[in-house]
Amino acid sequence: MRQILLPTLTMLLLAGTALAGQAPGPASAPDVPVSAKDRFYTSDQFSNTISVIDPAANTLLGVIKLGDPTPMNLSPLYKGQLLVHGMGFSPDHKTLLAVSIGSNAVSFIDTATNTVRHTSYVGRSPHEAFFTPDGKEVWVSVRGENYLAVLDAGTGKEIRRIEVPNGPGMTIFSPDGQYGYVCSSFSPETVVIDTKTHAIVGRVKQESPFCPDIAATPDGEQVWFTLKDVGRTQVFEAKPPFKALKTIETGPITNHVNIVRTKAGQFAYVTIGGLNLVKVFRTDDFSQIATIPTGALPHGLWPSGDGSRVYVGLENADKAAVIDTATNTVVAEVPIGQGPQGVAYVPNTVPEGDGRQNLQPLGASGKTSALTLSGTDGKPATQITLFDQGVLQTLQAAVTGLPAKMPFVLALSDDPKGAGMIEPLAAFMTNPAGAAIVNAIGPIRQVTRTDAGTGRRYLVVAAGKPGELGGVVQVQTKD
Template sequence: MRRTAAVALATALAATGVTVTASAAQGDAGGAAGGRPSAAPSERLRDVMFVGNNWAGTATVVDAGTYRPITTIDTIPDRAERMAEILSNPDKLAFYLAIQQGVGEGHDQYTDDMFTTPDGRMVAVSRPSFADVVGIDLASGAIVWRFPMEGYRADHMGVSPDGTRLLVSDSTANKVHELDIRTGEKLREFASGDTPHENNYTRDGERIFHASIGTVYTPLDRPEFDTTKGERVFQIVDNDTMQVEARWDMGAELAEAGYPDMSSAVRPMAVAPDERFVYLQVSFFHGFVEFDTQAPDADGATTYEGEPAVGAVRRVVPLPDRTDGLPREQYVLDSAHHGLAMDAAGTTLCAAGTMSDYAAIVDRETLAFDIVDVGAKPYWATNGPDGDECWMSVSGEDEVVVIDYATAQPVATVPVGDHPQRVREGVVARDVLRAWK
């Protein structure tokens, strides 16, 4: 089925030539992304976790302190309107069906990424199958604004440290849009490689760590076909100018470090507190890569702009492969692992072993690890508000497992909706919470 779905997507492409502390929405808690804006007094906001149920078209709001679901938000209240639009447009219909059968594993992809506004009254949601981002009023459930992609699919997002600006990856347009999170107005953009994916701000908001993953939906998964996957780059973007200040082909960097035939596709990442070291998952690899963004390049290479190149692979960290010889072609979208976070202290990593059904809690210095069995297809890892717990979506179980970094033990299992993927910290205004009840 995987091969058939990949052919369908390729055909479509060819045819169209919660704790009660005062924190606000932040970027991927895997590292330096995000930050906590001092938007309002703590008595007016409540920290929660948003869980995007991708196939259901909902988001479960969970109390981060009690781990109890508070409510479920409909992220596709305009489904009838969107479907009428898609069915009347041949190229949109082709991509909709291809996304459903390929990337969605036979399901629509309705809810990908989510971030709340600093006042806790709205949540922005990227919706891959509808190729857009919408701002949803948390009290009424109504769509306040909508931003359509230039291409045919929306993906991962990122939010600025002050919570006002949103980045969204436009999968087939090979760019990232910057939006005003309150209005959905486009502000700026920057260029990416093929299939832009992950976006993370530094804590001061001056730089953006971004990666593209290429055509993960094709069946050409052998190393000898790697070049067919497109341009896949890890890059650092200057937020003042939206210009790429550094760019690496991670497959080439790994080969230079003595690890040939590894993929260039950077998946989720975790940025260390010093924002020099970045921990990267790459396609097909059970484990992660430690990359030093400031190390001098050994061979004296230059960047594409002619500046002296820096950056080097420091360590490659293998973790258990429990797939029992499963062919690479059967990995979900090339993901051996998909989900990586780092605790607030910067000492411990939490990796989602997607194809091996575990979470790995890894000491950053010694690389000693503990394996936590979480169930089928864990798909994302992020931190709770205090940064001492890892929240991991387990998409095959329709659950989120919360793991204590210090003990490497699960502290809660939270039932959510159909196929949870992204989990993000957010805030909700307390009068909105009262209205939900």
């Protein structure tokens, strides 16, 4: 009787459980409905914080402070983290990883207490890190060099290095744990690594050298990766021979991709920073089914444990946008820290209590100003955010609408049409899509606002290089 009842009970339980599975887990994993035990995290590059959101209430609970804003982080005696950027989490959801590019660090954060348990220091400019599906190792993409740093998940110590093409951007694993897929930010090649032997067993040609993000589908059939410089997204088979399947023209500053499974099917959500959109594609026929306006410069995104929502970090808005996947519309916005980059939605991270231990208020990290530059046709082309760092602001411009692979200068002019004296702030080269992300720092808000008096300056983009400037091609049109 017992041998009959147990299989029957198991079948009944499975029949009542939706098996959709969310990245990076397998499709066989049960759905985890959104609850107050879940957390959505963003890594905030300019405030050097981790924002912690309760997705049941869509409320910011506070931030985990990993470092200080500029200029306090410029001291040679500075001990905090700098340019908090990438994210990952353990299979048991007890550990969050935060990668800091400027301080070459991987912070292991206890999700129950919001405290840093351990910090590992790796090679130059790491970008992303993720746990292997068995939870035993952490693979860190050391983008400033040509290898993955493999850390022991328990001790955080580096136990080996895996040589890969120069500039590894991100690693994600197949749901069964057999393969690690590593795209590159400096070399036009993605490699596939056997997780047991740590040997490269496959290579996929990237149509450009700059891939910032990669995702594997929960059904174990496909891998999607983005190409930020050319505005495309590529798809290849997740199993040998790792055949290329599709290249999709997605748009300027194509940032991150993630996978959602619902009763309606399996979908890829892609953030298009230069268009302030998320685009949604089916994974069976690659057709686009939705375009979702989000706000300024969408970057990282991650689905909830049941696929009912997708949370998106808005890099130039200091907000998280919440997308209802049934309607593919933004249903909420949550204020967060400055310049969110990587994100992670982690179900069931708070076993008991309210999960607010050791969190700090957002404070000055929530202060930003927005500006717009328009081209000679009068149409808005470049969005600029000034992140308040006290007296100074960190400027980030999402530049679009320019000729490809040409030199330009972001500058200040004493004339609203850019006809007067021009003071260069930052030189840059546009990518093949005619776009660029440009950074500068200074008391920019004070000199560009309307009450600056006779000393007011206007942000412009001019052709050429500092000392060899050509004509002004974009001018400030919105305070």
